[in-house]
Structure formats: structure tokens, C-alpha cells
Amino acid sequence: xxxxxxxxxxxxxxxxxxxxxxxxxxxxxxxxxxxxxxxxxxxxxxxxxxxxxxxxxxxxxxxxxxxxxxxxxxxxxxxxxxxxxxxxxxxxxxxxxxxxxxxxxxxxxxxxxxxxxxxxxxxxxxxxxxxxxxxxxxxxxxxxxxxxxxxxxxxxxxxxxxxxxxxxxxxxxxxxxxxxxxxxxxxxxxxxxxxxxxxxxxxxxxxxxxxxxxxxxxxxxxxxxxxxxxxxxxxxxxxxxxxxxxxxxxxxxxxxxxxxxxxxxxxxxxxxxxxxxxxxxxxxxxxxxxxxxxxxxxxxxxxxxxxxxxxxxxxxxxxxxxxxxxxxxxxxxxxxxxxxxx
Numbered sequence: 001x002x003x004x005x006x007x008x009x010x011x012x013x014x015x016x017x018x019x020x021x022x023x024x025x026x027x028x029x030x031x032x033x034x035x036x037x038x039x040x041x042x043x044x045x046x047x048x049x050x051x052x053x054x055x056x057x058x059x060x061x062x063x064x065x066x067x068x069x070x071x072x073x074x075x076x077x078x079x080x081x082x083x084x085x086x087x088x089x090x091x092x093x094x095x096x097x098x099x100x101x102x103x104x105x106x107x108x109x110x111x112x113x114x115x116x117x118x119x120x121x122x123x124x125x126x127x128x129x130x131x132x133x134x135x136x137x138x139x140x141x142x143x144x145x146x147x148x149x150x151x152x153x154x155x156x157x158x159x160x161x162x163x164x165x166x167x168x169x170x171x172x173x174x175x176x177x178x179x180x181x182x183x184x185x186x187x188x189x190x191x192x193x194x195x196x197x198x199x200x201x202x203x204x205x206x207x208x209x210x211x212x213x214x215x216x217x218x219x220x221x222x223x224x225x226x227x228x229x230x231x232x233x234x235x236x237x238x239x240x241x242x243x244x245x246x247x248x249x250x251x252x253x254x255x256x257x258x259x260x261x262x263x264x265x266x267x268x269x270x271x272x273x274x275x276x277x278x279x280x281x282x283x284x285x286x287x288x289x290x291x292x293x294x295x296x297x298x299x300x301x302x303x304x305x306x307x308x309x310x311x312x313x314x315x316x317x318x319x320x321x322x323x324x325x326x327x328x329x330x331x332x333x334x335x336x337x338x339x340x341x342x
Contacts, residue, residue: 044256048263049272056147056269061160068162070277072110074325076159077270078150079104080141080166083195096145099138101169101221102235105153105161107324113281114288116324118157118317119235121228121294125306126156136306146267156309159321163274166267169195172220173213174261175242181210182241190225192218216241228307229293236291292317 060067068075081102103120122138130140130148140152150161173195176182185208194201194214202218204211211219220238223231294317296309322328 044259045263046272048259048266049268049270049275052263052266052268053271054146054267054269056150056164058147061150061154061162063154063158063160064162070108070110070274071280074107074109074111075162076108076321076325077106077163077165078146078153078161079106080146080149080164081169081172082141082166083169097142100141100149101138103137103149103153105157105321107159107321108278108281109324109326110280111326112288113286114290114324115281116290116292116321118292118294118321119232120153120156121232121296121307123228123305123307124156124294124296125299125301125308126152128152129155146269156314157321158318159325159327163270164268165270167262168265169217171262171265172217174265175258176211176213176216178257178261179242179245181212182216182238182245183208183210184216184219184237184241186219188225190219190222192222192224194218227298229295232293292320 079102080100082098083101099122101122103122105118105120107116107118109115120137122136124137125134126137126140127134128137128140128143128148129151130144137149137152137156141149146164146166150164154161186204186206188206190202190204191200192202192204193199195217202215204215204219216238220235221231222234294309295313296307299306299308319328319330323330
């Protein structure tokens with residue numbers, strides 16, 4: 001292979017990775033990869049998104065003066081992972097009234113073609129507008145669905161949340177299995193329940209290994225051995241492992257199965273046309289993706305565990321996100337440390 005062809009092949013592979021990395025999986029699998037890899041996948045993805053569309057009872061965030069257009073404006077998307085296993089459904093818990101097990105806010109700067117990803121610890125103490133009191137932020141979705149969760153994140157971070165994407169963990173399991181597993185580095189021996197809430201059903205030993213869907217979910221969810229911050233890092237590690245596997249040539253034939261797995265367990269207020277607007281980010285060779293963390297401390301209130309954000313760190317993070325969305329100009333030289341920059 002000559003140097004020119006090698007560079008082209010490398011560039012295509014790098015583009016595919018950015019294509020998937022940017023939206024933490026569902027949007028580019030449903031939208032971007034379908035656009036790139038053919039009409040059949042395009043139609044399949046379009047159908048999956050149309051079936052998953054959920055128009056909320058608001059045109060835009062109250063923190064917005066105008067309705068944003070993803071083709072031109074800076075926007076934000078809240079990704080939610082919910083657990084609605086068969087056992088929980090038997091007890092009356094569904095994807096619509098479950099607590100969120102994962103919350104990731106993405107802010108997108110259209111001019112810079114840059115993305116900030118913030119993982120919000122599930123036990124974060126925050127004001128929940130839907131019930132008018134403070135509670136763990138992962139309770140918001142159980143109280144009032146996606147809109148309540150979006151409003152709670154807005155209250156915590158003081159930035160508009162324009163869109164949401166909610167996935168059931170069944171999709172996570174199916175995606176990993178459709179890729180024949182993913183490789184991660186398990187840092188220690190762990191025992192964790194499975195998606196059916198069976199105690200200690202998953203037993204992993206330390207070391208680099210390929211995990212199936214149930215094992216990968218247990219690895220990403222466990223939080224009994226360290227902290228919510230480390231748990232967030234494990235979730236990112238699994239996502240990156242999925243993306244690495246997805247970008248391999250051998251996985252292209254599996255995209256149809258992946259789209260089906262995601263589409264059956266997805267809800268969003270993004271239309272397919274809005275999703276396609278994100279192609280401009282993926283096509284940009286200078287795309288920057290920054291992973292942020294919400295630092296704080298563990299605390300107990302009336303015997304209940306919470307994660308309380310550090311006030312200064314929260315203020316700095318709010319400013320960082322507001323500047324990135326173009327809501328304010330930077331008035332300080334506050335240097336927010338980034339956990340990782342890709």
C-alpha cells in the first residue's frame with residue numbers, strides 16, 4: 001500500500017471513530033453510520049429514529065430566547081441510561097418511570113466543532129423543579145420522565161438542555177453482544193448483579209479481557225468498590241471499547257443488528273433530520289471532544305447518602321458550559337482541569 005492510500009485509509013478510520021465517539025453511540029449509529037454505509041442502513045436508521053421520536057411538552061428550554069437549530073446553533077443534549085429489567089417491570093418500573101442510572105450532558109459548539117461531555121454522578125444532590133425540593137438527581141426521571149430530568153440538570157448547571165436521548169440498558173447489552181464482546185481492563189475482582197437483578201451473577205477477575213453484554217454492563221455500573229467518579233470513568237472506558245470495536249472493518253456488517261438493538265430501546269426528542277446535522281462535526285478533522293467531571297464530596301443527610309458538588313467546582317463548571325454554548329463570554333481565566341481530551 002502506498003503512502004497516499006495509507007493516509008486515506010487512516011483518515012477514513014479516524015473519521016469513523018469520531019463519527020461514533022461524538023454522540024456516545026446512539027446518534028451516530030442510527031444516523032451517521034447509516035448515511036456513510038448505504039441506503040439500506042439509512043432507511044433502517046430513519047425508521048428506528050421515527051419510531052423512537054418523543055415530542056416533549058415544550059418547544060424549547062426556558063433558558064433559551066429562541067428555538068435552537070442544530071445546523072447553525074450551539075446546543076446541548078442530555079443522555080440518559082435507564083434500567084427497566086423484566087424483574088423491575090414486574091414491580092411496576094418501566095423505562096418511563098425508572099430512575100436514571102447514567103446521566104451525560106453533551107454541549108456542542110458549532111463554530112469550534114467541539115464537544116464537552118459531562119458525566120453527572122447519579123447521587124448528586126440537586127434541586128428537582130418537578131417536585132420542588134432537593135433530592136438525588138437520578139430520581140428526577142422517576143418523578144416526571146425526561147422533561148423533569150432535563151429541568152433538574154438545567155437547574156444544577158444553569159445551562160439550557162435542548163434535547164435528550166434515553167436508552168434502556170437492554171440496548172447496551174444487545175450492542176455489545178452484536179459486536180461479539182468488547183475488550184476492557186478490569187482493575188480488580190468484582191461481583192455484581194446482572195440485568196435481572198440477580199445478586200453476584202457476574203464475577204470478573206482482574207486483567208484485560210473481552211466481556212459480553214451482561215459483563216460489560218456490570219463492569220460499567222458497579223460502584224461498590226470505589227466512587228461515582230471512578231464509575232463514570234469505567235462507563236467511558238466501555239463506551240470507548242465499543243467504539244473501537246465498531247470502527248473495525250469486520251464490524252461494518254454488524255451495523256444492522258446494532259441499529260436494531262439501539263432503536264428498540266431508544267427515546268429522543270431529536271428528529272432524524274436534526275441528527276443528520278451532526279455530520280458536520282464528524283467530518284471536521286479538528287473535532288475536539290473533552291470529558292469533564294463534576295467534583296464534590298460524599299455526605300449523609302438524615303442517614304441518606306448523597307454526592308454534594310463542591311461549590312467552587314460547580315461554579316467553574318457552569319461557566320465553562322455557558323461559555324461553550326455561547327451564552328456568555330469568558331470573564332475569568334479559570335482553568336477547568338479536563339480528565340481526558342481526544
